[in-house]
Amino acid sequence: MAGKTLYDKLWDAHVVRQHEDGTCLLYIDRHLVHEVTSPQAFEALRLAGRRPWRVAANLATADHNVPTTDRGRGIADPVSRLQVETLDRNCADFGITEFGMNDPRQGIVHVIGPEQGATLPGMTVVCGDSHTSTHGAFGALAFGIGTSEVEHALATQCLIQKKSKNMRVRVDGAIPPGVTAKDIVLAIIGRIGTAGGTGHAIEFAGTAIEQLSVEGRMTVCNMAIEAGARAGMIAVDAKTIEYFRGRPYAPRGELWDHAAKAWRELKSDPDAKFDKEVALNAADIKPQVTWGTSPEMVVPVGGAVPDPIKEPDVVKRAGMQQALKYMDLRPGTPMREIYLDKIFIGSCTNARIEDLRAAAAVVRGKKVARNIRLALVVPGSGLVKQQAENEGLDRVFKDAGFEWREPGCSMCLAMNADRLAPGERCASTSNRNFEGRQGAGGRTHLVSPAMAAAAAIAGHFVDVRELY
């Protein structure tokens, strides 16, 4: 019998029961909750007279709607305010731990889970949010769910699921200087497309993935969903285990030793079979910039906006034409000649301390270009913000002309007051460049934190490697 993949192992360890057609009742170890996708679930729970099955398995925070400016005055938008207050009330009523808007531990749900050790290797982690795939970076099975499933997880600590297929994306070789986890994952999506992983759980492997820090691995797994996979994951190694030592929710003492021993087994067997395999060479990967309205519409920074005429597939060609029209770009334009209006450094993809350090290293001692109307840095959590301030990164950004904000999702999806005006063009470290994602009519180019910082200084895209 062939060996098991990491996904097989995680799955098997959580099956409570299996139906004849393969549908399983899967046990959920950790349920993360935020204000946008939970109110209807709590309401349904209340209507049915139910309580959460295991209260301690839930952890909540408000991230999507919260303002990133002074919070002393609360939330100005009454609809946003109601949603955040609804979360506060639901958590209080049901006894769920919540890091509310003014808690120093508040932040983007996918940043605070691991930061607290609430996400651990070997867990099943779910959240009413597609970027739950982020937590797979620690050898966990983590995936996004809809609101009906949020209710299901609350009520039963389980979900009804069918197993996905196994896919492995290998990236091998030394990562060139100036190339980051973000560039790696954008290059992967550029290769396999936004539906390349549909129906699969992706394991990212290879020597380049091993070289990445755990935070870099989170960036890669974060965007598994942009490659079509509900879950992305990476085998546990010494770095993974070390990351959790001493975190508030992590085990301690003897229990820690016991857990760490079990975590070391969380990797695919050497003879495991994958349904689909893709391989990239790290040496070929360059800093990436998206040009269109789908993350797969991506080119190296030295490249140019592609010409739809050269695309043989008619549906794809139409998509490219539509994207060019929306983005107001002409085929053949070098990416370096694209000028920007706003810069956003933030989101669950790239708002951890290492991301901020990488951006600050580029910005230090320089000034944001005159044509940039707003350059924002939004830390992923209150603790990331504190750490950055301890290191003086806030000063580096502010001296350069960036705004230094309070933690949250912010302009990743523009549900709060941070957004693009129609027609504005933004270099963003977030994960989605869909039409209107950062504000109706706004134009988004996805890049790494270092590339966003370099673009802020130049006013247009530049190859960050030239600064090294």
Added chain:
Amino acid sequence: MKIFDKLNGLVAPLDRANVDTDAIIPKQYLKSIKRTGFGPNLFDDWRYLDPGEPGMDHGRRRINPDFVLNQPRYQGARILLARDNFGCGSSREHAPWALMDYGFRVIIAPSYADIFYNNSFKNGLLPIVIERDAVGRLFQECAATPGYGLTVDLAAQTVTTPSGMVFRFEIDAFRKHCLLNGLDDIGLTFQHLDEIRAYEARRKKEAPWLF
């Protein structure tokens, strides 16, 4: 959950690939704490010429006459014909809620994003997968035939065109059963609470740090 068995309905074609959930229902409407009322804001950025905000009187907004759902011939459509990777992006269940609230009960596309696909079933919205060339053909017929309708039979797993052409589709047995009988997942899982307890007891021994 609503029962779904058979439907004969008017088809509206949405001819683009990778339609994401931000396009299906833009984020400003996600601030609602309700499950209903999203229909007027389905495809909001494409459907209207003016920017939309929650609480507006959508009947007074400027309609985009070029957007397909605004054309008189597609009014009352129950079936949405779409392209590859429909519903990609965020996990918002507001996307199927908005499609249902607008009046759609069926979507036909060559492929869907996983979370959207899953969310649809939980709400009695049937996402049918038909092979790409066949979908292309339905697009052509739909464009050429005013009042173009299709018959969907879930039990038989078929889609039948006005000319009598039949396309079979695959769907897993469990989802089909739930949809045909209007069963909700939580009700089903509640039949297995003992097994959940047994699992927890076993797991607490194997991996106590998880509890």
